[in-house]
Amino acid sequence: MSSYLKCIDCGREYSIEKVRFRCECGGLLEVIHGFGNEVSRKIFDERRKIWNSFLNSGVWRFKELVHPLIKKEDIVSKQEGNTNIYFHEKLCRYVGIEEFMVKHEGENPTGSFKDRGMTVGVSEAKRLKNKVVACASTGNTSASLAAYAATAAMKCIVFIPKGKVAYGKLSQALAYGGRVLEINGNFDFAMKLVQETSKKLGLYLLNSVNPWRLEGQKTIVFELIQQLNWEPPDWIIVPAGNLGNTSAFGKALKEMKELGLIEKVPHLASIQAEKSSPFYETWKKKSSKLLVVEEPETVATAIRIGNPVNWKKALKAIKYTKGVVEKVTDQEIMDAKAVVDSCGIGCEPASAASIAGAKKLREKGVIEEGDKVVSILTGHLLKDPDSTMNYHRNKLPGIEPRFCNTPVSLPKEVNENKLREVIFS
Numbered sequence: 001m002s003s004y005l006k007c008i009d010c011g012r013e014y015s016i017e018k019v020r021f022r023c024e025c026g027g028l029l030e031v032i033h034g035f036g037n038e039v040s041r042k043i044f045d046e047r048r049k050i051w052n053s054f055l056n057s058g059v060w061r062f063k064e065l066v067h068p069l070i071k072k073e074d075i076v077s078k079q080e081g082n083t084n085i086y087f088h089e090k091l092c093r094y095v096g097i098e099e100f101m102v103k104h105e106g107e108n109p110t111g112s113f114k115d116r117g118m119t120v121g122v123s124e125a126k127r128l129k130n131k132v133v134a135c136a137s138t139g140n141t142s143a144s145l146a147a148y149a150a151t152a153a154m155k156c157i158v159f160i161p162k163g164k165v166a167y168g169k170l171s172q173a174l175a176y177g178g179r180v181l182e183i184n185g186n187f188d189f190a191m192k193l194v195q196e197t198s199k200k201l202g203l204y205l206l207n208s209v210n211p212w213r214l215e216g217q218k219t220i221v222f223e224l225i226q227q228l229n230w231e232p233p234d235w236i237i238v239p240a241g242n243l244g245n246t247s248a249f250g251k252a253l254k255e256m257k258e259l260g261l262i263e264k265v266p267h268l269a270s271i272q273a274e275k276s277s278p279f280y281e282t283w284k285k286k287s288s289k290l291l292v293v294e295e296p297e298t299v300a301t302a303i304r305i306g307n308p309v310n311w312k313k314a315l316k317a318i319k320y321t322k323g324v325v326e327k328v329t330d331q332e333i334m335d336a337k338a339v340v341d342s343c344g345i346g347c348e349p350a351s352a353a354s355i356a357g358a359k360k361l362r363e364k365g366v367i368e369e370g371d372k373v374v375s376i377l378t379g380h381l382l383k384d385p386d387s388t389m390n391y392h393r394n395k396l397p398g399i400e401p402r403f404c405n406t407p408v409s410l411p412k413e414v415n416e417n418k419l420r421e422v423i424f425s
């Protein structure tokens with residue numbers, strides 16, 4: 001079995017034995033594996049029974065599809081993945097889809113899907129003997145990288161847009177020991193800076209421009225379809241920022257189909273926030289160039305991205321799966337979040353874009369009656385407690401809290417009638 005890197009623009013190939021993030025032509029690289037015969041549904045099912053091995057991780061269970069060559073001693077794992085799928089009738093009614101489920105990637109060790117990419121990226125950094133890892137982040141990437149770097153005793157540098165990262169995430173990056181550099185600019189500027197700095201100072205870059213991150217994120221789809229007894233849904237819906245997941249999901253589905261692990265390919269729907277929707281505009285207008293958004297805005301800070309690095313890979317994924325790109329407003333995102341939260345599932349705002357997107361696509365008739373749909377919740381409710389509190393206290397500018405659950409203030413002396421009124425009303 002062999003693996004190598006290949007440029008998605010000019011096709012040039014590179015060995016994986018040297019650190020490289022882009023082709024000489026500037027194009028993005030993808031990892032190509034020569035899969036052996038040992039890949040089968042049976043072997044992956046057998047491994048779900050294992051408890052005391054790295055193969056119990058929801059990422060490394062699929063080692064042959066992720067990084068066949070890496071040795072066990074180089075793997076930096078926190079038993080990531082193995083996240084649950086939830087069904088709730090209230091949620092089905094809200095989106096208008098009978099068979100609607102969510103897969104909760106917020107159940108990963110640091111509370112977001114990023115752990116799936118980081119276990120592979122940090123393991124690869126270790127395999128190639130790197131000591132310092134770096135990323136730009138809207139929050140979750142930095143939290144995850146800091147945790148995995150600490151696990152591997154590596155130094156971790158993160159560039160974040162000052163004042164634009166939710167507290168739950170920033171506090172994690174600091175607590176896990178990441179060196180946090182706050183920059184005066186948005187995520188896109190942080191991304192540019194970290195790429196330049198990594199090149200100059202020899203830092204191992206762990207944003208999703210690093211193709212190994214996407215190899216890890218492919219396992220969201222592998223695991224989902226395995227949990228559904230290898231019967232794919234009709235649609236998989238994912239929130240979209242830097243487009244790592246959209247790209248990884250497309251690659252995962254293509255590989256599964258080619259390897260005979262699935263018979264049909266589900267459609268992918270990639271959902272952006274309305275005022276941060278460069279990919280939506282590019283797809284809608286069939287532009288051959290990315291239509292960058294200079295000043296992206298949205299309450300969903302994790303997807304406040306105007307210049308997504310993975311847009312070309314993501315476009316391939318949407319085309320391969322005969323999928324769609326959609327956009328939703330902040331109002332739709334926060335309402336969808338309130339409904340998911342009230343089902344006892346909970347998620348952060350960016351994740352709720354995939355619920356709002358499902359609802360919109362059903363209303364438009366893109367998702368048809370009887371379709372089986374899975375939305376991916378990318379991050380945990382507690383990542384961004386401010387946005388939740390501000391919604392329920394009606395303090396989010398421009399957003400009407402249609403499903404708010406405002407705390408009730410009681411006077412010092414409370415009589416029984418008053419209590420009866422607030423409890424049973």
Ligand SMILES: Cc1ncc(COP(=O)(O)O)c(C=O)c1O
Nearest residue numbers: 140241242243244245302378379
């Ligand atoms: C919670 C959450 N959802 C969605 C995204 C966007 O994912 P992608 O960059 O893969 O499109 C991010 C990225 O930071 C995130 O943290």
